[in-house]
Amino acid sequence: MNRQPSMGDVAQAVGVSKTTISRYLHGEFGYMSPDTKSRIEAVIKKLGYRPNRMAQGLKATVSHMIGVSVADIGNPFTSLLLKGIQLECRSRDIQLLVSDANNQPAVERANIESLVDAQVDGLIVNTTGRNDEWLGRVSQSTESAMVMLDRIVQPIICDCVATDNHGASFAMLDHLVEQGFDYVIFVSCPSEGISTRIMRREAVEQYFLDRAVDGEVLVYRQGEADLAERLGTIIAEHNDRRVCLFANNDETMQDVLEALNSEQRRALGLCAFANERWAKYSGDGITCLDQSPVEMGRIAAKKLIARAYDGFQGEYTLEEIPAQLRVYASTTRH
Amino acid sequence: MNRQPSMGDVAQAVGVSKTTISRYLHGEFGYMSPDTKSRIEAVIKKLGYRPNRMAQGLKATVSHMIGVSVADIGNPFTSLLLKGIQLECRSRDIQLLVSDANNQPAVERANIESLVDAQVDGLIVNTTGRNDEWLGRVSQSTESAMVMLDRIVQPIICDCVATDNHGASFAMLDHLVEQGFDYVIFVSCPSEGISTRIMRREAVEQYFLDRAVDGEVLVYRQGEADLAERLGTIIAEHNDRRVCLFANNDETMQDVLEALNSEQRRALGLCAFANERWAKYSGDGITCLDQSPVEMGRIAAKKLIARAYDGFQGEYTLEEIPAQLRVYASTTRH
DNA sequence: CTGTTAGCGCATTCAC
DNA sequence: GTGAATGCGCTAACAG
Numbered sequence: 001m002n003r004q005p006s007m008g009d010v011a012q013a014v015g016v017s018k019t020t021i022s023r024y025l026h027g028e029f030g031y032m033s034p035d036t037k038s039r040i041e042a043v044i045k046k047l048g049y050r051p052n053r054m055a056q057g058l059k060a061t062v063s064h065m066i067g068v069s070v071a072d073i074g075n076p077f078t079s080l081l082l083k084g085i086q087l088e089c090r091s092r093d094i095q096l097l098v099s100d101a102n103n104q105p106a107v108e109r110a111n112i113e114s115l116v117d118a119q120v121d122g123l124i125v126n127t128t129g130r131n132d133e134w135l136g137r138v139s140q141s142t143e144s145a146m147v148m149l150d151r152i153v154q155p156i157i158c159d160c161v162a163t164d165n166h167g168a169s170f171a172m173l174d175h176l177v178e179q180g181f182d183y184v185i186f187v188s189c190p191s192e193g194i195s196t197r198i199m200r201r202e203a204v205e206q207y208f209l210d211r212a213v214d215g216e217v218l219v220y221r222q223g224e225a226d227l228a229e230r231l232g233t234i235i236a237e238h239n240d241r242r243v244c245l246f247a248n249n250d251e252t253m254q255d256v257l258e259a260l261n262s263e264q265r266r267a268l269g270l271c272a273f274a275n276e277r278w279a280k281y282s283g284d285g286i287t288c289l290d291q292s293p294v295e296m297g298r299i300a301a302k303k304l305i306a307r308a309y310d311g312f313q314g315e316y317t318l319e320e321i322p323a324q325l326r327v328y329a330s331t332t333r334h
Numbered sequence: 335m336n337r338q339p340s341m342g343d344v345a346q347a348v349g350v351s352k353t354t355i356s357r358y359l360h361g362e363f364g365y366m367s368p369d370t371k372s373r374i375e376a377v378i379k380k381l382g383y384r385p386n387r388m389a390q391g392l393k394a395t396v397s398h399m400i401g402v403s404v405a406d407i408g409n410p411f412t413s414l415l416l417k418g419i420q421l422e423c424r425s426r427d428i429q430l431l432v433s434d435a436n437n438q439p440a441v442e443r444a445n446i447e448s449l450v451d452a453q454v455d456g457l458i459v460n461t462t463g464r465n466d467e468w469l470g471r472v473s474q475s476t477e478s479a480m481v482m483l484d485r486i487v488q489p490i491i492c493d494c495v496a497t498d499n500h501g502a503s504f505a506m507l508d509h510l511v512e513q514g515f516d517y518v519i520f521v522s523c524p525s526e527g528i529s530t531r532i533m534r535r536e537a538v539e540q541y542f543l544d545r546a547v548d549g550e551v552l553v554y555r556q557g558e559a560d561l562a563e564r565l566g567t568i569i570a571e572h573n574d575r576r577v578c579l580f581a582n583n584d585e586t587m588q589d590v591l592e593a594l595n596s597e598q599r600r601a602l603g604l605c606a607f608a609n610e611r612w613a614k615y616s617g618d619g620i621t622c623l624d625q626s627p628v629e630m631g632r633i634a635a636k637k638l639i640a641r642a643y644d645g646f647q648g649e650y651t652l653e654e655i656p657a658q659l660r661v662y663a664s665t666t667r668h
Numbered sequence: 669c670t671g672t673t674a675g676c677g678c679a680t681t682c683a684c
Numbered sequence: 685g686t687g688a689a690t691g692c693g694c695t696a697a698c699a700g
Contacts, residue, residue, distance in 0.1 A: 003395070004477070006677055017687045022679060031685050048475070053452045054391045055677035058692050061337070063388060065431070065452070073420060074628070079413030086407060086434040090441070095452055097399070098432045100420040107424070118387045118399070118429055141382070143338070257615050281591050281616045294408070340693055351671045356695060365669050389693035392676050 005047040013043045025051060057119060065095045066304060067115030069108060070126040071151065073100035076275060077250070077293050078126065081149055084297020085124060092305055094121075105130040116142060122308035124300050127151045129193030145307035149300040150293075151195045152318065159307070160318040161300040165196055168289045168323035169203035172246065172271060175287070177213055179331050181244040181269050184208075184215035185234060187256055188248035189222060200248055200273065214241075220255070228259035235264065244269030244331065250278060253286065270330040273323070285328030296321050339381040347377045359385060391453060399429045400638060401449030403442055405462040405485065407434035410609060411584070411627050412460065415483055418631020419458060426639055428455075439464040450476060456642035458634050461485050463527030479641035483634040484627075485529045486652065493641070494652040495634040499530055502623045502657035503537035506580065506605060509621070511547055513665050515578040515603050518542075518549035519568060521590055522582035523556055534582055534607065548575075554589070562593035569598065578603030578665065584612060587620065604664040607657070619662030630655050 011018045016036060023032065024040045043049075057063040068085060070078050082098065089096060097120055099111035108128045115123060116138075123146040127135060132153040139146040139158045152160040176184055186204045191197040201217055208215050218234065220227045235243060245268055247253035253272040257265065271287040272279065279288035299319055306312035345352045350370060357366065358374045377383075391397040402419060404412050416432065423430060431454055433445035442462045449457060450472075457480040461469060466487040473480040473492045486494040510518055520538040525531040535551055542549050552568065554561045569577060579602055581587035587606040591599065605621040606613065613622035633653055640646035 008677075018678075019680085019687060020685085023686090026679090033685065036685080050447070050451050052392075052677055054388045054397060055692090056679080057388045058386075058392055058677080058694090059679050061692080072417075074414050074417035076410040076413060079410060079416075080408050082413075082432070083406075083408035083434065086432075087436070090434075090436075090445075093448070095448065096432050098416075098420075098430050100417065100424075102421070102424075111424075113384070114427070114429065117384050254611065254615060277588065278612060281588060283615065283617070342693075352694075353672085353696085354670060357670090360695090367669060370669085386693055389676090390695080392678090392693080393695045395676080 004052070005049045006052070007049070010040070010043055010047060010049050013047065014039050016040070061119075062121050062309075063119040064093065065097050065118065065120050066122045066124065066301075066308065067112070067118070067120035068096055068098045068124045068126075069101060069111050069115065070098070071101050071108070071128040072103050073098070076278075077150075077291070080293035081126060081297040081300075084294040084299075085301045086297075087294070088298045088301035088305065092309070094305070094309075101128045103128050109134055112138060116144070120144060122146065122304045124149055124304055127153070127194075129191075129195070132193065145304055147300045147304045150296060153195065156316050156318050159300075159303040159316050161296050161303070162195070162318065162320055163291045163296070164320040164322050165199040166203040167320070168273070168291075168325075169200050170207060171323075171325050172287075172289055173204065173207045173211075173213060175325060175327065176244050176246070176269065176271070176331065177211070179244075179269070181242045181331075182214060183238045183241040183243045184213060184246055185231075185243065186215065186217045186246045186248070187231075187252055188217065188219055189252065190219055197248055204246070222251070222255065227255060231256070231259050231264075235268065242269070244271060247272035247274070250274040253279070253282075257283070276324075276326045279326070280328060283330060284333070285330060287325075287327050287331040289323040290326050291323045292321055338386070339383045341383070341385065344374070344377055344381060344383050347381065348373050350374070395453075396455050396643075397453045398427065399431050399452065399454050400456045400458065400635075400642065401446070401452070401454035402430055402432045402458045402460075403435060403445050403449065404432070404460040405435050405442070406437050407432070410612075411484075411625070414627035415460060415631040415634075418628040418633075419635045420631075421628070422632045422635035422639070426643070428639070428643075435462045437462050443468055446472060450478070454478060456480065456638045458483050458638055461487070461528075463525075463529075466527065479638055481634045481638045484630060487529065490650050490652050493634075493637045493650050495630050495637070496529070496652065496654055497625045497630070498654040498656050499533040500537040501654070502607070502625075502659075503534050504541060505657075505659050506621075506623055507538065507541045507545075507547060509659060509661065510578050510580070510603065510605070510665065511545070513578075513603070515576045515665075516548060517572045517575040517577045518547060518580055519565075519577065520549065520551045520580045520582070521565075521586055522551065522553055523586065524553055531582055538580070556585070556589060561589060565590070565593050565598075569602070576603070578605060581606035581608070584608040587613070587616075591617070610658075610660045613660070614662060617664065618667070619664060621659075621661050621665040623657040624660050625657045626655055 007018050007021050011021050029037050101108035105128045122144045126149045136157045146158045148160045152162050188197055245256055247256050253274055274288040276290040279286040341352050341355050345355050363371050435442035439462045456478045460483045470491045480492045482494045486496050522531055581590050587608055608622040610624040613620040
């Protein structure tokens, strides 16, 4: 059993005590003989010694790890959130312990407990939904700070970072009105406690009430094949109007495209909360609300780091990041 | 400072020794009095005690964490690799320490060192490229096992999982020939030591030599705006032929679409290594080679777990996963 | 059925 | 300038 060299091994090889090695590692060579210093240096290189972070953490009660729990790591949007988190954490030499809940609340709970067990210094949570009270308890009981990302719970129980879903939805609807659409069908999967879906839907419904745009909300389940039929019915009912479909996200937009025949695709307006990089080339270009997941991830990480490592103690805040309206042919060619 | 309860706290509260608690936690109540057992159970619940994994790891020299280093976590393909890894690891209660190299070899090296310092039990590496010898040294020196994922180094220095790039490229070219294309332009960014790019390019060039299909390889740099011009020139030179563009990946396909005007898009054949979910809806549907990133991630994780936790010692293998040819209008409507 | 002891690798007093 | 001693939270002999 040829284990990694430990601090004791180095100490023995140099002929000093572990304390001296420890001091060397922490740059405290103010009072160290240059000779010892260089000898230590040589031995460390020779043995390829590297301090054991678990042992360090056990003493220091900081692990230099933060836990990230995401609802679905396979989602491209989520991966960009991670990108942002990672960018911020690398500069602080913080490791990421990442868990995927696979969209299951029970898995999310198990994952977060497991992250806490691993002694993470803080938690970034992109929740599956349907765990609000449980998350509330966690954020209270745990020493470590917590930040909710993209999907939040209200009232606020910790720092939150999300898209300005209300503002973005209104911006899109304003655009559709301007383009002369007079019937908007907002298409979404069931909310299932997911804040983004809830807030977008609420915004759209409020817009329908407040202003002179008619429309409705169409809720469907993924995998059930009735979307085409239901869309067809609604479209037929409004064939005297200029109809636009507004999808809650990229995935739903794809489901909508799948459900429409090519004639319908061309005849109707189409738009969505979606990644521009994708929407731009889809069909002849689909108008979209492009969010800033990388930036959101960065901000979330910054907030967490401030509390977990820099002793920040201020009030919890909700930061709403604007989305960018990107207009393409799908809402302008009619 | 109101820290989490430790095993000692529990032991004290129950009035037994830490050993007994430890035994309880490991399910060794074969010889434990039912009374003690139930008292321990109660106290643990009351105190909300959870074992500290760092301390466990320090003793056991297993951390129940594996390190994952990816070239670019923001890439949707990469996120699906992670999905697969995660699926496999959750069932074994293994945590993932994820690092993003942001496509920089130097960052990759730093990340992997950091992962090793954190005492991961194994390493899954999706390399940035240009780190081959360094990775070779790591996989030798480190106790922990290593698996290369999607991007590999040859000759094999550890278990590897990758797409069957050669077979997939040939399948696509066969399809193009069948469709009557007689000039194929393979478009790719510079290889930069990345095995997927190298192997796909080699396969295409070999196909050009072996069979009766003419074509060329076009290497461009992202961000440089000359792609449109260079493509234009080549296309003009071959306007008497049926030309198809074959992009190395999704990103390159997008760059190609950006570089072409709508007339060119319609006139030329288009295809790529790309996610079907995306390609299908792009333009009128782009023919693609759909890989199986989730499955690849699973296999990589399985291989790693076998070595890191189950004592498997067999020879290193390279597992090549087939890609699926998905045909859409972009190669059939001409 | 249960406790004592020792030690994992490191950081931190306090001595010298 | 340096070292010995102690303990972080837990596991694993070895005793009873």
